[in-house]
Amino acid sequence: MTRSTYREAIRLALATALEADSRVLLMGEDVGRYGGAYAVSKGLLERFGPERIRDTPLSESGFLGAGIGAALGGLRPIVEIMTVNFSLLALDQVVNNAATLRHMSGGQLGVPLVVRMATGGGRQLAAQHSHSLEGWYAHVPGIKVLAPATVQDAHDMLLAALADADPVFIFEHQLLYPTEGDLDPARGPATIGQALVRREGSDVSLVTYGGSLGKALAASDELAQAGISAEVLELRTLRPLDVEAIEATVTKTHRLVIIDEGWKTGSFSAEIAALVAERVFYELDAPIARVCSAEVPIPYAKHLEDAALPQVPAIVVAAKELLGRG
Amino acid sequence: MAEFVMPSLGSDMTAGTLVLWRVAPGQVVKRGDIIAEVDTDKGVIEVEVFVSGRIEKLLVGEGTHVPVGTALAVIAEEGDPRPQPPPAAPRAAAPPEAEPAPARSLHSPTAGAPMRQRISPSARRMARELGVDFSHLAGTGPGGAITRDDVKRAAAVEPPAEADARTRMRQAIARAMTRSNREIPHYYVAHRMSFSAALEFLERTNADRIPAERLVYGALLIRAVALALCDFPELNARWENDALVMSPGIHVGMAISLRDGGLVVPAILDADRLSLDQTMGALRDRVERARRGQLRASELSQGTVTVTSLGERGVESVAGVIYPPQTALVGFGTPALRPWVVDGQVVAKPVLGMTLAGDHRASNGHRGAAFLNALEKLLSQPREL
Numbered sequence: 001m002t003r004s005t006y007r008e009a010i011r012l013a014l015a016t017a018l019e020a021d022s023r024v025l026l027m028g029e030d031v032g033r034y035g036g037a038y039a040v041s042k043g044l045l046e047r048f049g050p051e052r053i054r055d056t057p058l059s060e061s062g063f064l065g066a067g068i069g070a071a072l073g074g075l076r077p078i079v080e081i082m083t084v085n086f087s088l089l090a091l092d093q094v095v096n097n098a099a100t101l102r103h104m105s106g107g108q109l110g111v112p113l114v115v116r117m118a119t120g121g122g123r124q125l126a127a128q129h130s131h132s133l134e135g136w137y138a139h140v141p142g143i144k145v146l147a148p149a150t151v152q153d154a155h156d157m158l159l160a161a162l163a164d165a166d167p168v169f170i171f172e173h174q175l176l177y178p179t180e181g182d183l184d185p186a187r188g189p190a191t192i193g194q195a196l197v198r199r200e201g202s203d204v205s206l207v208t209y210g211g212s213l214g215k216a217l218a219a220s221d222e223l224a225q226a227g228i229s230a231e232v233l234e235l236r237t238l239r240p241l242d243v244e245a246i247e248a249t250v251t252k253t254h255r256l257v258i259i260d261e262g263w264k265t266g267s268f269s270a271e272i273a274a275l276v277a278e279r280v281f282y283e284l285d286a287p288i289a290r291v292c293s294a295e296v297p298i299p300y301a302k303h304l305e306d307a308a309l310p311q312v313p314a315i316v317v318a319a320k321e322l323l324g325r326g
Numbered sequence: 327m328a329e330f331v332m333p334s335l336g337s338d339m340t341a342g343t344l345v346l347w348r349v350a351p352g353q354v355v356k357r358g359d360i361i362a363e364v365d366t367d368k369g370v371i372e373v374e375v376f377v378s379g380r381i382e383k384l385l386v387g388e389g390t391h392v393p394v395g396t397a398l399a400v401i402a403e404e405g406d407p408r409p410q411p412p413p414a415a416p417r418a419a420a421p422p423e424a425e426p427a428p429a430r431s432l433h434s435p436t437a438g439a440p441m442r443q444r445i446s447p448s449a450r451r452m453a454r455e456l457g458v459d460f461s462h463l464a465g466t467g468p469g470g471a472i473t474r475d476d477v478k479r480a481a482a483v484e485p486p487a488e489a490d491a492r493t494r495m496r497q498a499i500a501r502a503m504t505r506s507n508r509e510i511p512h513y514y515v516a517h518r519m520s521f522s523a524a525l526e527f528l529e530r531t532n533a534d535r536i537p538a539e540r541l542v543y544g545a546l547l548i549r550a551v552a553l554a555l556c557d558f559p560e561l562n563a564r565w566e567n568d569a570l571v572m573s574p575g576i577h578v579g580m581a582i583s584l585r586d587g588g589l590v591v592p593a594i595l596d597a598d599r600l601s602l603d604q605t606m607g608a609l610r611d612r613v614e615r616a617r618r619g620q621l622r623a624s625e626l627s628q629g630t631v632t633v634t635s636l637g638e639r640g641v642e643s644v645a646g647v648i649y650p651p652q653t654a655l656v657g658f659g660t661p662a663l664r665p666w667v668v669d670g671q672v673v674a675k676p677v678l679g680m681t682l683a684g685d686h687r688a689s690n691g692h693r694g695a696a697f698l699n700a701l702e703k704l705l706s707q708p709r710e711l
Binding site for chain 2: 254284287321
C-alpha cells in the first residue's frame with residue numbers, strides 16, 4: 001500500500017500494462033513529448049518509445065478510428081482524448097463503429113479498445129473544456145462506461161478496461177488528477193458494473209459517481225452533524241449500471257438524492273430516477289431529488305462556475321428537504 | 327346534509343380505496359347516480375349515491391384507503407339551506423338569484439377536484455400493512471407529506487378498531503340487504519313436504535350415537551341443498567357486470583344469528599363433496615365458532631348460496647333476502663305436525679316448508695320450482711344423502 005495521486009495511479013497502471021503486454025499502446029494529443037494534457041503519461045515516451053506512445057494530430061475522429069482499427073487488428077490500444085467536449089468529434093466512430101462492430105459482424109469482430117478522457121468542470125477551463133457528457137455515452141449499448149472516483153479505482157479500472165474484450169470508455173474528472181489516496185497496486189482489475197457503498201447511512205441515500213463523490217461525502221459529514229445519517233453510494237460504472245445496488249440503498253433509506261454533474265434534462269440522473277420509480281417506487285418515502293449542473297454552458301468566471309456546478313451546500317439542502325427539514 | 331360513506335361491498339370488507347371521484351364539489355347528483363369508484367378485494371366497484379342533492383365537499387382524496395363507514399363526501403340534500411351565495415360580484419349583470427353555474431367537468435382544469443393527499447408511496451404501503459387510517463394524519467415530510475415515521479407513530483397510538491362492533495355489524499347487514507333489495511329482482515317459490523322420512527332416519531341413526539356425534543336435521547338440509555345445486559348451477563352463481571358467472575364450487579353459506587342480534591353467514595366449502603357426517607361436523611364447527619366470534623373472514627366471503635333455517639322459531643316458512651352477489655337463498659321453516667294426505671287419508675305428519683328466493687336475472691321461477699322438487703326428492707330419501 002502506497003500513497004499516490006490519481007494521476008500517478010493511472011500512469012502506474014499504464015506502465016504496468018505496457019510492460020506486461022506488447023500489444024498495448026497509448027495514443028492521443030500530446031501524450032508523448034508533452035506527457036499528456038493532465039500529465040498522466042509523463043515519462044512513458046522515454047520508457048516505451050514512440051512506437052507505443054504516439055502523439056496524434058488534432059483529429060479525434062481520425063485517431064479514435066485508428067484505435068478501433070488497431071483493436072480490430074489484434075492490438076490493445078488506449079486512446080486518450082483531452083476532454084469529453086473534444087470527443088464529440090469522434091462520436092461517429094464510437095456509436096457507429098466501436099459500439100456496433102461485434103453486433104454487425106455476427107460476433108466475428110471485437111473491438112478491445114480503451115478510451116480515456118477528462119470530464120467535468122471546476123478548473124476555470126470554460127464551456128468547451130468543462131462539460132460532463134459521460135451520460136450521453138452511457139446511452140449507447142455496445143460500450144462500457146467507467147467513472148473512477150478514487151485513486152485505487154483509477155488504477156484498477158484501467159486494468160479492468162484492458163482486460164475487457166469490448167470498447168471501454170473511462171471518464172476521469174479533471175479535478176481528481178491531483179487528489180491523493182491509498183493505492184494497493186496488486187489488488188487486480190476492478191469489477192466492472194459494481195457500485196460501492198462508500199459510507200453507510202440510514203436516513204437518505206446520496207447516489208453519485210466520479211467527481212461528485214467527494215462532494216457527496218463532504219455533504220454526508222455535514223448532514224451527520226445535523227443528526228442525519230446519509231449513505232453514499234458510488235456507481236463507479238455507468239454502463240452496465242449496478243441497478244441492484246441502487247435498489248438496495250433506496251430500500252434501506254427510502255430517500256434518494258442523485259448528484260450528477262451533467263445537466264438535469266435528459267441526463268443520467270434522470271435514468272437513475274426513472275429506474276427507482278420503476279423498480280422500487282413503493283420504497284420511496286419522499287420525492288427523488290437531483291443535484292445537477294445548472295442548464296448553462298459551464299461559465300469561465302470562478303464564482304459563476306461554482307454556482308453552476310453541484311456543490312456541497314446544495315446536496316445538504318436537498319437531503320434535508322427530503323427529511324422534511326428544509 | 328348527508329354523508330356519503332365508504333360502503334361495505336361484502337361482509338368481509340373492512341376498508342376500501344377510493345379510486346376515482348366522478349363528481350366535483352358543487353355538482354348536483356340524484357339518488358342512484360354513480361359518483362365514485364372504490365377498489366375492494368373483489369376489484370373496482372362503482373358506487374352510487376343514496377340521496378339527491380349537491381356535492382358539498384369531498385372529504386377524502388383519490389387513492390386514499392379508508393375503513394368502511396368513513397365519510398367520503400358531504401352532500402347537501404334537496405331542501406337543505408343553500409350556503410350563502412358568494413358576495414355580490416362587482417359586475418351588476420349577475421342577478422343575485424341566479425342559479426349556480428352548471429357543474430364543471432371534472433376534467434376541466436379549473437374544476438375543484440380534491441387535492442390528493444400527500445403521502446409517500448412507502449408510507450402508503452406501510453399504512454395498508456399496519457391497517458393505519460392516514461386520512462386524518464398530519465405529515466411531517468416535504469410539503470406536509472405523510473412519511474413512514476408518521477405512519478409508524480400513528481400505528482403505535484391508534485386504538486384497536488373495536489368501537490361499537492355491534493353497530494358496525496348491523497350497518498354492514500343493512501348495507502348488504504339494502505343493496506340486495508335494490509339491485510336484485512327477487513322471485514319466490516314455496517313448497518311443503520312431509521319430513522317424516524328424514525326425521526325417522528335421524529332417530530334411527532342417532533339412537534346408538536353419543537350426543538357429540540348425533541346428526542341434526544339442519545345437516546340434512548345443507549347436504550340436500552348442496553346435492554340439488556349440482557343440477558342447478560344458475561342458483562349457485564353470481565350476477566356480475568350484466569352477466570351470469572357460475573361459481574366454481576358449491577360453498578353453502580349458513581345464516582347463523584348471534585345472541586347480540588348479529589347475523590353471520592359462514593360458508594361450508596365444497597359442501598357437495600362432503601359426506602353427511604362431514605357436513606354435520608362442519609355445521610357444528612361453524613356454529614360454535616360463530617358464537618365465539620372466531621370465524622375467519624374468508625369463510626364469510628366465500629359462500630356461493632345461502633341457507634337459512636328458522637327451525638326452532640316455530641314458523642312455517644321464510645322468504646329471505648339474497649346475499650349479494652349470490653343468486654339464491656333457500657329458506658326452511660320449522661318441521662311441525664300438520665294434516666297431510668297419504669293415500670287419500672288425512673294423517674298427521676311433520677311438514678317442512680321450504681322457500682327459494684331467486685335472482686330473476688339469473689334464473690326463472692320454473693327452474694326455482696324444479697329445484698325445490700329436487701330438494702324434496704333428496705330429503706325424502708335421507709339414506710341416500
